[in-house]
Amino acid sequence: MIRSVVSGTGSALPARRVSNAELAEQVDTSDEWIVERTGIRFRHLAGPDETTATLAADAARAALAAGGHAAQDIDLIVLATATPDQTFPATATKVQAMLGIDDCVAFDVAAVCSGFLYAVQVADSMLRAGVHRRALVIGAETFSRILDWEDRTTCVLFGDGAGAIVLEAQDVAEDGRGILATRLHADGRHNELLYVDGGPSTTGTVGKLRMKGREVFRHAVTNLAAVMGEALAVAGLKTEDVDWVVPHQANARILDATARKLSLAAEKVIVTVDRHANTSAASVPLALDVAVRDGRVRQGDIVVLEAMGGGFTWGAAIVRF
Known part of the structure; x- marks a missing residue:
């Protein structure tokens, strides 16, 4: 295939x-x-x-x-x-x-x-x-x-x-490398929780970021745990099959809460938020590169990538690295 x-x-x-x-x-x-x-x-x-x-x-x-x-x-x-x-x-x-x-x-x-x-x-x-x-x-x-x-x-x-x-x-063979499953979602009803207050067709300005942190936190933990479960099911895998989770690096509390909700060992979660902060769309590939280059993520490992952001949008991908 x-x-x-x-x-x-x-x-x-x-x-x-x-x-x-x-x-x-x-x-x-x-x-x-x-x-x-x-x-x-x-x-x-x-x-x-x-x-x-x-x-x-x-x-x-x-x-x-x-x-x-x-x-x-x-x-x-x-x-x-x-x-x-x-x-x-x-x-x-x-x-x-x-x-x-x-x-x-x-x-x-x-x-x-x-x-x-x-x-x-x-x-x-x-x-x-x-x-x-x-x-x-x-x-x-x-x-x-x-x-x-x-x-x-x-x-x-x-x-x-x-x-x-x-x-x-x-x-590749069925058990070979590559992207095994992806799942994406969006819910535009939550625009006011995380957005930029400008744009070409509205204000004609770039605008500034606005966020209601507590509400975003609550949605993030629920949505990320759910979409990771969905993607694993499509790939025919279970949580215990996962070698590494590379999450969006928004907040250490979100990372911890999501890992607990999925009963994931903390040592399986790649964390770079302490040194990079939240780099939005860059955070998952940035963290992945760190983990590849320091030798944690190796060929054959099952890696889960996941993120949630403004929109709301959220998603996950399962990769046999």
Whole structure:
């Protein structure tokens, strides 16, 4: 059967790393307050010359190198972001040009923190249909551009970064590598709980992020546990079959609560929120790349990717790595 196999991972972070203590010099907050409520200790913030596209291109180059691929091997780029470089064209096309790819399909997906999972399913479908052979799937964000730096309840939560994977269509056995199942959801009734108060067709401005944290927390734990269960059932697997969970890195409390709800051992959950904060669509591929490069995630492992974000949107993917 044809499956989409992960053949390389990569990530990129802005040069500037900001600690909670440094942030407390600008915002009415403290290291203790942030760590206790979120588990975050550091985040990276993009400088003037760093954009969603430059971070995405750097992550893509790292993923290509890890998989031993040349840029010209890629015939599809799907980039998940809520913070594109421009209203149009798609940031994916800027990445295409930066990589020196003469011609390939390139477009953006907007599903906020779940964007990478949406992008994975889109690319997987196109690869399995035989339309494309090798895809770059990227999550990249510069959320610092849309934060209200006077709102301490939100500005301390987010950071900038990018992560990427190379997906390759391969003919494998039933028990072979690749994406085994994906499940996506959306419920637009919850727009007011997590959104940006601007846009081209409404205010004509970029706007700032707004969030009701307690309500988001409650929905996140319930939705993430449910969609992970759905995806595992489709793949014919049980929780005990899972080697690693790579979750959206929103808040350490959400990660802990979701693991408890699924009776997952804490040591099976990849956690990078302490060093990266919430990087929205970038957080899952960023965390995955960290775990691959430090040797935790190995070939043959069953890995669950999951995320929930504004919309609400949420989803999960099961991968035999």
